[in-house]
Amino acid sequence: xxxxxxxxxxxxxxxxxxxxxxxxxxxxxxxxxxxxxxxxxxxxxxxxxxxxxxxxxxxxxxxxxxxxxxxxxxxxxxxxxxxxxxxxxxxxxxxxxxxxxxxxxxxxxxxxxxxxxxxxxxxxx
Numbered sequence: 342x343x344x345x346x347x348x349x350x351x352x353x354x355x356x357x358x359x360x361x362x363x364x365x366x367x368x369x370x371x372x373x374x375x376x377x378x379x380x381x382x383x384x385x386x387x388x389x390x391x392x393x394x395x396x397x398x399x400x401x402x403x404x405x406x407x408x409x410x411x412x413x414x415x416x417x418x419x420x421x422x423x424x425x426x427x428x429x430x431x432x433x434x435x436x437x438x439x440x441x442x443x444x445x446x447x448x449x450x451x452x453x454x455x456x457x458x459x460x461x462x463x464x465x466x
Contacts, residue, residue, distance in 0.1 A: 343449040345442050348435070350425035352442040358413035359405045366401050369394060370446060371462055388462045392453070399454035402447050410443065411436070 345352070353371050360367035369390055377387035390398065414436075419427040430439070453460050 343445050345445060347426040348430065348439050348442045351419065351427060351430055351439050352446060354419055354422065354424045355410045355413050355439070356402070356405060356443070356446070358415075359409045360401060361404070362401050366394075366397055367405075369398055370402075370450075371464070374460075374462055377461065386464045388464070389459055391459050392457050395450055395458065395460050396454045399450040402450055407440065407443075410440075 349371060356367045356370055357365070371388070374388035374390045374394075376383045377389050378384060414432045416427065416432070449460060452458075
């Protein structure tokens with residue numbers, strides 16, 4: 342189990358900004374993963390990626406450096422795109438906190454990829 346808190350959306354935004362893939366696959370880290378369904382109904386807050394998608398995302402994550410992420414910090418753009426809780430974060434004070442989330446995301450995808458596993462994401466607001 343990997344845990345992220347309110348900084349997950351900032352991490353997702355920065356990863357998306359660094360995504361140079363043709364399909365913009367890093368959007369699938371959280372936001373555009375598949376909704377889990379039970380008996381034909383979407384299960385609120387549960388999303389997943391299959392093992393092959395996990396491997397593809399992992400390959401793209403490996404291409405993103407901390408310097409790349411740092412260069413993409415643009416608070417006004419994040420405010421305009423309504424990134425969750427960005428009003429409360431500053432680059433100067435919260436960069437390491439955001440990077441902990443990026444490291445957690447990288448670790449989750451790396452370990453799942455190495456073990457040929459899918460990932461399930463549960464979002465609680």
